Amino acid sequence: MPQHDAIVVGAGHNGLTCACYLAKAGLRVLVVEASPTIGGMTTTRELVLPGFRTDVHASGYQLANLSSAPDELELRRFGLDLIRPEVSLCKAFPDGTCVSIHDSVDRTCADIARTSVRDAEAWRTLYRGYLDGKDALRQELESAPRPWAEMLAEDLRGPRAGERIRFRFQSVRTWAEENFESESMRILLADFAGHAGFAPDDAGGAAFAFLFLAVIQDVGNRAVEGGMGRLAESLAACLAQHGGRIRTGAMVTRIRVGDGRAVGVDLADGTFLPAGVIASSVHPRRLILELLAHADLGRTLITDAEHYEVGAAQMGIYVALSEPVHYSVGATASSATQVHLMPPTIDSLADAFRTARADRLPDEPSAFVVNEAAIDPGRVPEGRSALKVVLTTVPYDVDWPRLGAGYARSVLRSITERYIPDLEDKILAVSVMTPPDYEADVSSAVHGTVTHGAMTVYQQGALRPTPELGQYKGPVGGLYLCGAGSHPGPGVSMMPGRNAAHLILAEL
Template sequence: MTHYDAIVVGAGHNGLTCACYLAKVGLRVLVVEAKAAIGGMTSTRELVLPGFHTDVHASGYQLANLSSAADELGLQGLGLELIRPEVSLSKVFPDNRCLSIHATLDGTCASIAKFSSRDADAWRALYAGYLSDKQHLRQELESPPRPPGAITTGLENDPHGQERLRLRLQSVRSWAAETFESEAMRDLMADFAGHAGFAPDDAGGAAFALLFLSVIQDAGNRAVKGGMGRLPAALAACLARYGGEIRTGAPVARILIENGAAAGVELAGGECVRAGCIASSIHPRHLILQLLQGAGLDRPMVEEIEAYELGVSQMGIYLALSAPATYRAGDEPSRATQVHLMPRSTDGLAEAFCAIRADRLPGEPSLFVVNEASLDSSRVPHRKSSLKIILTTVPFAVDWHKERVSYATAVLEKIAQDYIPDLQEKIIGTAIMSPVDYEADLTSALHGTVTHGAMTLYQQGAMRPTLRLGQYRGPMKGLYLCGAGSHPGPGVSMMPGRNAALSILDDLKRFGSAGP
């Protein structure tokens, strides 16, 4: 029977990252992937028409800008090429004015100043604070999470501790109202919190909004040339360089446990593959409730994972276009990688969340439009274009087989009527992914979510996915979690995979085997 030092379950970008770090130090590593292709939520496919390359789940290389992984693994030399836009994103308002985040701080502040010169100054100050704290932030994201008590103690001894703790807990509506005078900046910040699953009045939304906008100002809302799938392809090339292996079409039926320790995996066909340790990048619910079923887990741990909140469902509308679309607001949003269109206001976003949490379709959903073809012509045929419209918050418990086409059609009609008048005449192909479609497409997209669990305050840091599983270590020796269900969470970052690998290597160094 073949024996490996480590088996990684799931060939998404976090699983592959974890595998690369383990193989780089000489471990014999195998990655097993249920699907026929690698990538998971960082896959690129011809979803709409031949020649139109679509990033099905992920949108933008954002939090990864703070990650050390790309440089440490040499991904730029293995096919990963990033393109930075001049206009990272635009928020278009009902009067067709737009607020845009530019590659330069001066450009961004000039755009903000059209709405409020005071808000432009406020953004300069906030961004300066981000830059001064950037290395500390990176260290926090790329380290095992500190226990909640340690964070609070640290803030008590920080001269700015009251301010930092308040920001961690504050809603985006509260924070934006005291920070900016224009509704435009307040609405833009609410959008960012909404994209992370925070309604305007949810605790914790302010910190997410500030983080994402700061990172985009710093490094840009960059696109991966050729599609996001080039990232897992580069990671696979890195893994091969260090002797690691990948098996696709190999779903895991269960994790083998012997003498209280992970000893390998049993594949769906019955084959058993042994290893010194197992790292799982799949959804924590899938790991605990299915792959460890019958492993003798205590009931409280099972109940904790059963209570683990999934987060908000998403819907995607993917368009192949005969030519680039034209915004009524002008050239700026046409060049932006990402455009925020709806809801029109913070109150509208709050109403959308109220509808969703009552299992109703919102009249005006939270959505943004991705236009990476404007940066990367290799994604589409010559002179053609494409758009991806992501409805960031929709209910799961509706009859999507009945509603998916009519709801998508209504959304497109609204966009054409208010923002892109030539949209309908340029559409030559459409694909719709409802939450049910996402779940059927990818096991980890439970209820059509893309976050491996909600990012509520009680599912962050050392409490992600639960307090007992919050340090990348599973419920038995030699089992680890390395996916987005661990700190620092979802998004394209490679950080959970990197952090888990360093925890595994630390255990190997301290104990001579994986797991204390």
């Protein structure tokens, strides 16, 4: 008899979520994690200086606000507390102006109206549309993905079919130009598409940007008190309560297959752990091409995995500060969860993407700042402060060991000159995570990416990661996918983990 009914590979938040549901249903569950610590892309560490706790990867608790998992798993009881700042998001411009998404739609619209009354009304109307469809959206996010043919047939039924189908595939540039007259609103939306690697002219960027921003308008751009790592810790505590276990420092090198079924996992230290159910939150490409390399999977699957696009690499610059800094646009920016800074127009954002995709460093990258300490002062020593600068699209194939530190310095210089005049004077220390650093830190960050596979329209929903694997089911019996490489995809949401667990339990 195997000691465990189910083994979950990867203790990121999705693997842990999946494990919690399985353990809660009475299965004996073991989570095996390659890193010495849990959390994957939801970790908080003293990266820059002792006493300065920073979110190494994800900071924004956004999509997770729509998830049923925190309530169902009672994560508050296990230590999850959220902070909801009044200003969710600010876009600052070098001319000293800004536009912000506030806690209430009225305040947001008043803010937008300073530039364009028409855009303020457009935002209100679009947001109302989001609220009307919110229940359906939640249902879609928290269920196995529907076949594309079914979704497209539905889009095409009834009046305004063309509009629906366009929105599904439209670029953020054309959609934003159709809906907003001000460049500030257009770039605000385009910046958000950039979070998931959509350049302004990429298909699919409009839907992602609008839904992401509407969710933030609705439920806020929250932060986890004490750092995003507390989410993983609360899930781990929930798992322990239900009898589940976690083994860290345990790299799975192979998923063993017998008679067409997964029968267990081999660890790097030579241990074999048998189980009837294996749930993997490993990057899909690595799952198929590495952990199942020995299995006879068939040419289509292998080719699809080889062609699975990994997406845009990111870079992080983590700054410990002697005291809080001041944005030239004023206090609204200092109090926001995130402040988007560069670049100021859609054209310049498109340039940044083009340059990064040509394996060159953009002169003006797409960059936003997370005001970690301003919104959660307990993360730094009293009186001190900290910022995290995220560059959403940088190349992977450049000589990062030689160029990384200098590039980070030039970005901080540019931010000081144009957005935060006292930044450089207050820096105590800086840490930089280049794409290879992210990849070394967590193996699912393939090529320094954060999404477990690009969010191109042909890698979404039931096509994510590939048509054959789009329903959380692996290529052999008893093997399931439960990470961000499955619907609804990346972000801190707990949804792929929860959806996969429901399927596993239904099949059992």
